[in-house]
Amino acid sequence: MSQIAGGPDGQSKMLGAFGKHLTVPGEGWIIVRPNSEVLSPDSPEDGHDWRVLSVREVRRQAGRLIATIDGDDVEVPEGDPENVDPEAPLAIRVWRKTPSAPLEADSPVRSSLELLEExxxxNAAVKAIARSRLTGRGILLVPKGTRFPTTGTQAGAEDDLIEILMTVAETAIRDPESAAATVPIVLEVPAESISDFKLLTFESDFDELALKLREEAVRRFAIGMEIPAEFLLGLGDVNHWSAWALTEEAIRLGIEPKLATLSYALTQQWMRPLLEAEGVDDWHRWMVWYDSSPLRVRANRSETALQVYDRGVISDDALRRETGFDDSDAPDEAELVRRAKKAAEEEQPADTELPVDETTSPPDTQQDEPEADDLPASTLPDHSALWAAADGLIWAALSAAGEKLKRTPACPRSERSRAREIEAAALHTVLPVDADGAEKWRLLDGAWTRVPEIADRYGLRPDCLTATLDAYARELIAAGVDHDFAVVPGVLLPCMSAAA
Incomplete structure (x- = not known):
């Protein structure tokens, strides 16, 4: 794997090149040659030179494969599957297969060729409209014999109107940015034909229609591509939650399929033949694959992590990870000792003496311990029944919120068919909703009607349990995070402590 494209830097460039090749023609080539022959400074001396070429740079000629690299034709000999030579030049074809003809390439641009022609x-029509002086400024009709009055610089002579206007028009040709460019074409006609100056324009209804049609064509092309159309048309009307969801869609639909295509080609045409030639028994079980996790933009879970940490559910390492810090920011031993001393000093009671009434006997410190049946359920060591009941309440609330979410603007009509295939309790992880949206659309209204019954059953305060579960569910919806049963004990900890 480390030999592919010479390492991470070369692999990054290779992936960037295939982004264009797999989007437009749907195929591309990788030419691998020993660097001892090529002497490329970008590759190790004892390694290989990897070049990504377009379909225009690789051709078949008289049964041979010819690649044009840096202006020179390089012949790639046909390989022998029985005797693989690791040092021989190699050509790897990477293409997206057409379903009806697997040897032919397919791409989203190929399916939009007619639209691109339109x-x-x-574009040519709009360019012609912009360049045409006849369409833009029209024709000025002037009565024949019209003259300018004499000016002081003309020594009493009259000046011809057409000559003046043509002089201005010639200036527009020499300097298109000057005001003279707005002068129309002048046509002198007999005076009896017109009584006054007239301006004829040749504007067409198609002029304005062409602009609208072009905008519509661009939108149709954007919709036909594999990434969300908002990335091509602009993200001006998208908030940060929607942008996060669109990024996820772009990675899932636009990037990962291309990565899978390239990984498959490298597996079938590079790694497995080499492993088989080297005698590896399980050569068919090895493959090249991708990791798109660094591309994903995770929702901001810092606030949720802080609240869950306060309830004792996650570790210090998890809290630092979710808030953007690393282990180097952890307090050292001296810092922990200082904090412990400070906390002990703050908790030490004031040094006061209480008066002692010698006439009364000291209270009986020996009290009967209550039986287990007399204790509320929240103080018992095992709270699994309470946690299961709370888990059911949370799941039911998220399911009800998901059903409501399908009928809100957060779920456009184009996405409702896909939304029906997703479990309602997890729909908020796909359709982002901010805190205001959950309140505006009343996603959790009526979700906690059974909370008082559950609270009385296990000895908890109904108002505390309702507020705790509601706040937790809203945090999950706003952060787009799935509910996890392991978090339930930490969620209920404040109410359990209050009841104890």
């Missing part, structure tokens, strides 16, 4: 014609 867009090219509209």
């Amino acid at each position: 867009l090219q014609l509209l």
